[in-house]
Amino acid sequence: MDAKKLIEIMQAVAVKIEEEKDYLTELDNVIGDGDHGINMARGFKAVEEKLPSLAGKDIGIILKGIGLQLVSNVGGASGPLYGTAFMKAGAACTGLVSMDAVAFVQAMEAAVQGIEMRGKAHEGEKTMLDALCPALKALRHGVDSGKTAKAALADAVAAAEQGVAYTQTIIATKGRASYLGERSLGHQDPGATSSLYILQTILAHLS
Amino acid sequence: MDAKKLIEIMQAVAVKIEEEKDYLTELDNVIGDGDHGINMARGFKAVEEKLPSLAGKDIGIILKGIGLQLVSNVGGASGPLYGTAFMKAGAACTGLVSMDAVAFVQAMEAAVQGIEMRGKAHEGEKTMLDALCPALKALRHGVDSGKTAKAALADAVAAAEQGVAYTQTIIATKGRASYLGERSLGHQDPGATSSLYILQTILAHLS
């Protein structure tokens, strides 16, 4: 994947998020405060507007630029989290003009660590990490065992899907859903769902 | 009608008003502030509680006592109006231990004048006066032409019924309904309706 492709993919992510805005908000309405889709759509719209000015830059700069846009436009919990994720991924890709499978794993590793650090959370707390951590594991495993980036990412998406389903079965201990205690059981986490959408869109647009 | 009968009739009026409380409130809801039945029921409940202590008094004192209870328990527009009506009727009956047809006319005349004076209103403004003024006219005419009190009162009730129906056809220029302007058309005046109920109850219990 080169920088041009990355920009193309991020444009597609912005479209996808806008499409799923109402659904993500609906999910957040049940166990949160009903704004996740709104927040994400606002942020990715800002990203979309920023992308043209990032064209021609290296992958590190593009990812950091996206992270900054998310941090300063999403707000709420998901803003700093996704923002940190992209900024950390960018830092892991400093100077790269294209990304191979190994770089992709490293970027995603940095992103997930960034979220864990910023959110003081880990897998199993009914957050976006329940999609991202299994996805990262699957991605790393796939790449380590010699799969193509696309094939490994397909595994990651499948793992993220399972992770999203898993969020329905656990009680939230982080984020607003944690205020509901047992009442959060049976409901899908909005942040995990938006993470899945991002991974799905990357996969769909990988050549 | 002697003082004992008067007390009996007023007890019946209190029962009737309580029965019609919701309907009167409903009428007031449409063109007023939805409390006429509540106000009247509160007032006549106080009257009912007071009646035993008025037993044995003359008619003038009983009517004044009722008026005072209404003034100090009904509130709103109807309180001072009905209160003044009964107090003026009482003043017209000072010292009487029983009331003949002529005295009845004089009492009712005083009552209606009291309302006109206190409310600065006259017939045709969509108020209780649209029941009471025609009723008074019919009563006076009946008694003047030699009818019994009961027969004349029957005429008065019939006139009041027509008056109540008439209130549906005119625009209010007094009371809260006047704020509605043309929108008050087609709706029956709650105060005229409660006046009719009082007259009907007196008629039903006259021997």
Place this chain on the structure above:
Amino acid sequence: MKKIINDVASVEEQMIQGLVKAAPDMLRKLEYGTIVVRAQRKQGQVALVSGGGSGHEPAHAGYVGKGMLDCAVAGTVFTSPTPDQVLEGIKAVATDQGVLCVVKNYTGDIMNFEMAVEMAADEGIKAEYVVVNDDVAVKDSLYTTGRRGVAGTILVHKIAGAKAEEGADLKAVKEVAEKVIANVRTMGMAIAPCTVPAAGKPGFELAEDEMEIGIGIHGEPGTHREKLASADTIAKMLVDHILADIDYKGQEIVLIVNGMGATPLMELYIVNNFVHDYLTKQGITIYDTMVGNYMTSIEMAGFSLTLLRLDDEMKSLYDAKAHTLAWKK
């Protein structure tokens, strides 16, 4: 009907008790009825009494205190208090300088206060009253009951209250009250009705896309119904109605953006954002703005706009210190 109350019959009594308990050093409830007076009785100055039905909180008990009212007499919800209750209030605060009652223009309120003032006179108390009629939604004419008294009433409390506190005599206090009345105009609207507890259901019903224009403060329907419009459109309509009655151009005014009880401040500020610019563009100078719930209709959702034209006397009385539950200056 969904309300946080105990039972319908005790709403007024418990509310007034709860209000007094919020400021026991400042306020006292009389034994007789739902009547609130200052804890420290005024001496040697004109005393101000107001009141009316309950359901307009913080009016009127929220305006009892230094610089404003001496006494507020509360009737049951939306029903004028009775003459004996008003008389009780008058007697509890009357001074040798006399008492001024501030009455809103409703048939019931006027008759009950009028009777009370007559009864007070019989007991040797110098009592008079003024009638507030600021609501331009209602046409004023010799042949009707005239305009209603609504949110502008609190400006009468404030300015006449300051005058009384200064030690002015009854004539002067009454005069300044009447000056406020002559210069204050209001108009209101609602997007959702209110429910009188004892009635158990709303005074009118509105569809999701409807609003009622020209509402009063007693849950009654307004002068007409329209499709719900934007905040700016509604606010412009109300202001235009007011300016058609008094042309405030070139004047200095106080503006009240008043919530009807259930309107979030968010919406009131959005309204103020428009009204401020719109008035300024017409050459009207906004001396001060009040945004909040000042004269409500229980849980009605909607707002009213009030404009008062100031002169130097009213301005300095408006600025004078006041210490009440709902208005501190």
Place this chain on the structure above:
Amino acid sequence: MKKIINDVASVEEQMIQGLVKAAPDMLRKLEYGTIVVRAQRKQGQVALVSGGGSGHEPAHAGYVGKGMLDCAVAGTVFTSPTPDQVLEGIKAVATDQGVLCVVKNYTGDIMNFEMAVEMAADEGIKAEYVVVNDDVAVKDSLYTTGRRGVAGTILVHKIAGAKAEEGADLKAVKEVAEKVIANVRTMGMAIAPCTVPAAGKPGFELAEDEMEIGIGIHGEPGTHREKLASADTIAKMLVDHILADIDYKGQEIVLIVNGMGATPLMELYIVNNFVHDYLTKQGITIYDTMVGNYMTSIEMAGFSLTLLRLDDEMKSLYDAKAHTLAWKK
């Protein structure tokens, strides 16, 4: 959704503009974002910055002014402002004495303010923050996000604001803020939900006879649902919950009966009537009572109760002069 607004996208901007226009001599809006600061910038004293999502009006911009906040940063409705916005606010009011941010305990608020404070430090500004977590509806535990910050936050604004105004240094201002946080507890309920403008429909739905207990201030459902009960029953339940967390017996407290936005004062006073007597009976002394809409959830109907245990320092700071839109002392 039935609201008096212009369009969903401009709610926050127009609201903040309208708020500032209500007190142009006292408040100023920054060009960048929906950020409100005092018109006269403080010099040589610690500056206080607070904020969070919009929808809690009058919080927080209504508490900007002498004796309380220096700056309020408003995000979109119920969404924490972003770090660059908070940073902008910090920079607009920072003094050489430093800045204290008052943050309510939500993941989003904490992360965004934390990043802003880090960024401020990079620019050489001495900035710290405290986290308010007064809501006992939520269990506090090492393994959760802990209790939420709700209405008790305004007592932090008031008391830490007075300390800053006195000229105390950042350490002392932060300490007294943390003392308030340690001693303040809140719990709330709702009988009707609110609607985030951008979402267009309510956060939860309740039947005519249901209420939600343990609600927060972001339209989210509470900890559980019950059949609607009487005002006294509800109030007792909330107080008991609070007293189970901190035993206020024998203490002097400030009590806040806070409306959630659409609750009529009538109902809040009825609640106060019970709470006052109930607390007094348990040997708790009520030093002062505040009844009104202080920390709202747009047009949610319901209320919360807040208790703050006072000591001499907090008492005198609580009593200190304050001049803001929503709190005058």
